[in-house]
Amino acid sequence: MSLLKWLFESQLTIGSQHILWREVIGNLFGLASAVLGMRRKVWAWPVGIIGNAMLFTVFLGIAFTTPQGQTLYGQAGRQVFFIITSVYGWWKWSATRRAGGAGAPAVQPRWATTTERTTYVVAGLAAVVVAAFVFHALGAGFPAPWWFFVADAWIFVGSIVATYAMARGWVDFWLAWIAVDVVGVPLLLHSHFYPSAVLYAVYAGFVVWGFVVWRRVARDEAPALGIADPAAELSA
Numbered sequence: 001m002s003l004l005k006w007l008f009e010s011q012l013t014i015g016s017q018h019i020l021w022r023e024v025i026g027n028l029f030g031l032a033s034a035v036l037g038m039r040r041k042v043w044a045w046p047v048g049i050i051g052n053a054m055l056f057t058v059f060l061g062i063a064f065t066t067p068q069g070q071t072l073y074g075q076a077g078r079q080v081f082f083i084i085t086s087v088y089g090w091w092k093w094s095a096t097r098r099a100g101g102a103g104a105p106a107v108q109p110r111w112a113t114t115t116e117r118t119t120y121v122v123a124g125l126a127a128v129v130v131a132a133f134v135f136h137a138l139g140a141g142f143p144a145p146w147w148f149f150v151a152d153a154w155i156f157v158g159s160i161v162a163t164y165a166m167a168r169g170w171v172d173f174w175l176a177w178i179a180v181d182v183v184g185v186p187l188l189l190h191s192h193f194y195p196s197a198v199l200y201a202v203y204a205g206f207v208v209w210g211f212v213v214w215r216r217v218a219r220d221e222a223p224a225l226g227i228a229d230p231a232a233e234l235s236a
Contacts, residue, residue, distance in 0.1 A: 026054030045090035089167030107169040174211035
C-alpha cells in the first residue's frame with residue numbers, strides 16, 4: 001500500500017467509532033504550527049499548510065469518503081483560506097526575519113489599533129451572517145438546524161480572522177482563537193469529528209498560554225522599538 005493510499009484509507013477504531021488517520025495527523029500538524037507560531041518561527045506556516053491540506057479532505061465528506069459521512073462546509077472552506085493566508089504569513093514573516101538579521105524573531109507582536117480592531121470585528125460579524133446563509137444553501141439536503149450552520153460559519157470566519165491577525169503579528173489573534181474554540185469543540189463533538197474536537201480542547205489551554213506569552217512580548221519589546229503601548233491600544 002502506497003503512503004498516499006494508506007493516508008486516505010487507514011482508520012483508527014476506538015470502541016464503535018472509526019476515525020481517519022489523516023484527521024489525527026492533520027490536527028497534529030495544526031498543533032505543531034500553533035507551537036511554532038507562539039515561538040515566532042517562520043516554519044509555523046508551511047507546517048500549518050500541510051495540516052490544512054489533510055483536514056480539507058476530512059471535512060469535505062461530499063467529495064472524500066469519511067466515516068462520519070458528513071460535510072462541514074465551513075471547516076472545509078476555512079482550510080482553503082488557511083492555505084491562502086498562510087502563504088501571505090509565510091512571506092511576511094520571512095521578510096521580517098531577513099530584515100532583522102540572524103537570530104531575529106519573524107514577527108513583532110503588538111495589539112491591533114482601534115481602527116484595525118473595529119474593522120475586523122464589524123467585517124467578521126457581517127461575514128458570519130453571510131457565510132451561515134451560504135452554508136445553509138449548500139447543505140439544503142442536509143438535515144441540520146440553523147444553529148449548526150451559524151456555528152460552522154462562526155468557526156470559518158473566526159479562523160480566517162485569527163490567521164490573518166497572526167500574520168500581521170496582532171496579539172488579538174489569540175483571543176480570536178479562543179472565540180473559535182468555544183464554539184468549535186461542541187460542534188465537532190456533535191458531528192463526531194472527535195480528534196478535531198480533542199485538538200480544539202487542547203488549543204483552548206494552549207491559546208491562553210500563547211496569549212500570555214505574546215502579550216508579555218508586546219509589553220516588553222514594543223516600547224524599545226517605538227511601538228505604542230499595547231495596553232493603551234487594548235483599552236482604546
